[in-house]
Amino acid sequence: MEKNIDNSSLIEIKPIGIIKTPYKRKAPYQPVQEEEEFYLEIFPEYMDGLKELETFRYIYVIFYMDRAKGPKLIVEPPWAGGIKVGLFASRSPNRPNPIGISVVKVKKIAKNRVYISSMDALDGTPLIDIKPYIKHLDSKDDANLGWVENIEDKEHLILHLKGIPHDY
């Protein structure tokens, strides 16, 4: 049955594990170290749910950004020349529900640990879901960059978005 959903409804979710990253204090807008270990540590009771996950090259990691500040509806993204955009047109962590999504590569799975490529989350971040990234559903050749297209130093902003090391 459809329930009556309004802005006072509350939904409870729970961590299924934690995300281990080398980032202790701040979001890694800067260089990522691929050699460092990034992994998802799944609580043992969910381990069976990982069966066949290794067959995917990419997965979605869905996490709760527990150290985000409160929501700000209009944001001025860093390295974007002062443009102001709506929160939902940005990947800012300061959202009504600070849920993050990253597409990462699966490197290997050992027991309840899923080793992944680097991602932008602080060490200890609660993991709330993992989903397979399925080429035919999730990969959009004709996607664009939205407002980022019009930024003067677009190439630079893209490096930041992707977390690619660069020294300017």
Place this chain on the structure above:
Amino acid sequence: MEKNIDNSSLIEIKPIGIIKTPYKRKAPYQPVQEEEEFYLEIFPEYMDGLKELETFRYIYVIFYMDRAKGPKLIVEPPWAGGIKVGLFASRSPNRPNPIGISVVKVKKIAKNRVYISSMDALDGTPLIDIKPYIKHLDSKDDANLGWVENIEDKEHLILHLKGIPHDY
């Protein structure tokens, strides 16, 4: 500060709007009607957060599947020849946290309504976030299909995954 996260931690999230679809009772594994209206109805207090969202061709819709059954760690996906896979290697709604993610096209935005291409969610589903789908971050040319690759009738399963109408 990092908090102590364990499997008894609870996280509260709240709807930012609701999703309107033509699907009243069951998940649309079957044909989707593009003519029908699919839209996100954002609660008015979040409307400012939509600024510039229209500049993106695709967005992520993140929603809470409030009518999902409880989690099942091993699932047998429909149309997959009886293969059993872990929950996290599937897109089943019956997850520890029944959070769904769809990549959809933005058609237009009018006030607090975001008109979108079709997606697999029941009418009235709580919307919990919207994020821009950014080509350089989210579109992976080299993504694969994981265990789906080995299904005998892979082409058929892909039609179901994509929600493409077909009559066999």
